[in-house]
Amino acid sequence: MDMSLREDITAAVKTAMLARDAERTSTLRMIQAKLKDTDIAARPKGVTAIPDDEIFAMLRSMIKSRRDSVTLYRQGGREELAAKEEAEIAVIEEFLPQTLAGEALREAIAAAIAETGASSAKDMGKVIGALKAKHGAALDMGVASAAVKAALG
Template sequence: MSLKRRILSDMTAAMKSQDALRTSTLRMVKAALTNREIEKGGELSDDEIIKMLRSLIKQRQEAAEQYERGGRQELADKERAEIEIIESYLPQAATPEEIERAVAEAIAETGATSIRDMGKVMKAAQARLAGRSFDGRTVSELVKAKLS
């Protein structure tokens, strides 16, 4: 089952079970999906959907931080609950050990010796982590630490 079909069928199930938070979150995901398909002029691949879901998560994280700074904890909690729902559609997250191994292998593969080689190492490490969910900032920090 494609990721889009899974999201739509889960949205229908959430509506039937009257799960308001899940329904509203999946409706928001569906709207974003539809907008991206209109922009592209066709169906999105699962990889493109995953990229879109990651951007939605990032938006929610930023909103939650803003709400917390503004003293609106109930709204921050809602944003974090939406993040959990959206994350359930992402591939399984890479463990810190897997990320560290991918970075070490990428450094060995590219022959990187200084921070100037960071771009090549990042590209190689991300290729090794393809199909897994990971935080690019974590990978970047690890590459910087290993190359300095």
């Protein structure tokens, strides 16, 4: 199994530590801790290390919770805390592949609809399944589902 994503994260921690970049080091260590917890949670299923696509999902969930926090901090007038969360989001996003968006996403959805023969919102699951199979890590599922729903609606 290719461990390059894990190696990238470990290398980034070392680089940030050598650069004495405390905020970046802290965020990267947070990613490592979350990854370790996720690996441990997968052990009963016989998995010693989760694959990259699950690491991407974990990173996206970390980003989503931080975006929610940014919204709440801004509503509460806590700009410095919102800025800290946004800085963490930027570091986490460095490890995600470029996400499909705009025209590329529309084309991928059109191809998945054609491939599955989907004709209505009832077929949304089939289209999402086909998209995940082909583009997995490059999908932001929230954006993709909304776009599929619109395309089928």
